Amino acid sequence: MKQSRPRLTSLSGRSPAILVLEDGTCFEGLSAGAPGSTVGEVVFNTSMSGYQEIATDPSYRGQLITYTMPHIGNYGVNALDNESVGTQAAGIIVRSLSRRASNQRSEQGFEDWLVERGVVGICEVDTRELTRRLRQGGVGLAAIVHDATAQDSAAALELIAAHPGYGSVDYVSEVATTRALRVSAEDAWQSPLKLTPADAAEQEHSDGPHVVVMDFGVKFSILRHLLARGMRVTLMPRDADRAAVEAQRPDGVLWSNGPGDPDKMEPFIAGVRELSERYPTMGICLGHQLLAKAFGGETFKLGFGHRGPNQPVQNQRDKSVAMTSQNHGYAVRRESFPEELEITHVNINDDTISGFSHRHLPVHAVQYHPEAGPGPNDATSFFDDFARELAGRHASGT
Numbered sequence: 001m002k003q004s005r006p007r008l009t010s011l012s013g014r015s016p017a018i019l020v021l022e023d024g025t026c027f028e029g030l031s032a033g034a035p036g037s038t039v040g041e042v043v044f045n046t047s048m049s050g051y052q053e054i055a056t057d058p059s060y061r062g063q064l065i066t067y068t069m070p071h072i073g074n075y076g077v078n079a080l081d082n083e084s085v086g087t088q089a090a091g092i093i094v095r096s097l098s099r100r101a102s103n104q105r106s107e108q109g110f111e112d113w114l115v116e117r118g119v120v121g122i123c124e125v126d127t128r129e130l131t132r133r134l135r136q137g138g139v140g141l142a143a144i145v146h147d148a149t150a151q152d153s154a155a156a157l158e159l160i161a162a163h164p165g166y167g168s169v170d171y172v173s174e175v176a177t178t179r180a181l182r183v184s185a186e187d188a189w190q191s192p193l194k195l196t197p198a199d200a201a202e203q204e205h206s207d208g209p210h211v212v213v214m215d216f217g218v219k220f221s222i223l224r225h226l227l228a229r230g231m232r233v234t235l236m237p238r239d240a241d242r243a244a245v246e247a248q249r250p251d252g253v254l255w256s257n258g259p260g261d262p263d264k265m266e267p268f269i270a271g272v273r274e275l276s277e278r279y280p281t282m283g284i285c286l287g288h289q290l291l292a293k294a295f296g297g298e299t300f301k302l303g304f305g306h307r308g309p310n311q312p313v314q315n316q317r318d319k320s321v322a323m324t325s326q327n328h329g330y331a332v333r334r335e336s337f338p339e340e341l342e343i344t345h346v347n348i349n350d351d352t353i354s355g356f357s358h359r360h361l362p363v364h365a366v367q368y369h370p371e372a373g374p375g376p377n378d379a380t381s382f383f384d385d386f387a388r389e390l391a392g393r394h395a396s397g398t
């Protein structure tokens, strides 16, 4: 392996650790986070900040996140920035991991938090070289093993061999709700989000439009954006049928983001179609992919995906460009794009489909993340449009 600087063998108590790719390529580094070993699909994210939001984004379930920003952890973590209850990344890979957190919002150091949550990591890795490889060869499985050097690569390769393959795992079942949950609007931006069983007594009596979020691993920022626009929000499990959704008397339905290969979600596609013919509908990321499939489209795996806060997307109607936050490894195939849908947004980097609307139904979907979390707020108008659509329907009682 090419070394860009002399290998460190210890750094304040860290032990040697390795990251091994499927093809046997070994990156040597030092242990970080919780001790042990881990395996997952190795991907990279180009954000300069937002490491906590990324590690808690359910769409990263089963993945080892390479942070391309060379210095990670310096502003600590805090409870408000979690994008879900758990920590979802299967592991983290960084160049320099800060042990000191310096920020007025910090409640805990990033590494202590990783240890507490059992997330295995590796630091002092040549993340630039790793990212170049992933860009050239595509993403794949990899394993991190602590207390190991390149001579121990076989142990890592065994972990990889025992993995069923990223696309074969139903990661959504590990992160999404299995029961209806009400989302409390109280202090949504000031305190950690509160989710309570929807059968419990109503906690609030807001009279805003009601959105049912079909949960495949939704990010809290999405829920906050809905609440901030005066909407009432209920999470429903992915297998909730039409009757269960209708019983909630929603004004609209949102299909959430989520981890894994959208092809694994085939059993739920008929339900996506049925509900989107009935309610104003919005889809984000995995939700975008599910909606495209529901109308006859297909998805495919990108070489190395789009993960970062600086993905330029062009609106096909007014030609404006927004910088968007993205985190996806699959996309909708152009050749399969259904006639009844219209492409509304395109990723300028590689011309992939970034958004569409139905030609006749109020169905809109984006492959990017208008909620950012982390990332720029260029695209939040997507929520404004949805709120307007639902407010009209709510007022008219249709």
Ligand SMILES: NC(=O)CC[C@H](N)C(=O)O
Residues within 6 Å of the ligand: 059, 256, 257, 258, 259, 260, 261, 262, 284, 285, 286, 287, 327, 328, 329, 330, 331
């Ligand atoms: N953020 C997401 O919803 C990701 C969708 C899907 N799992 C993908 O990787 O493409």
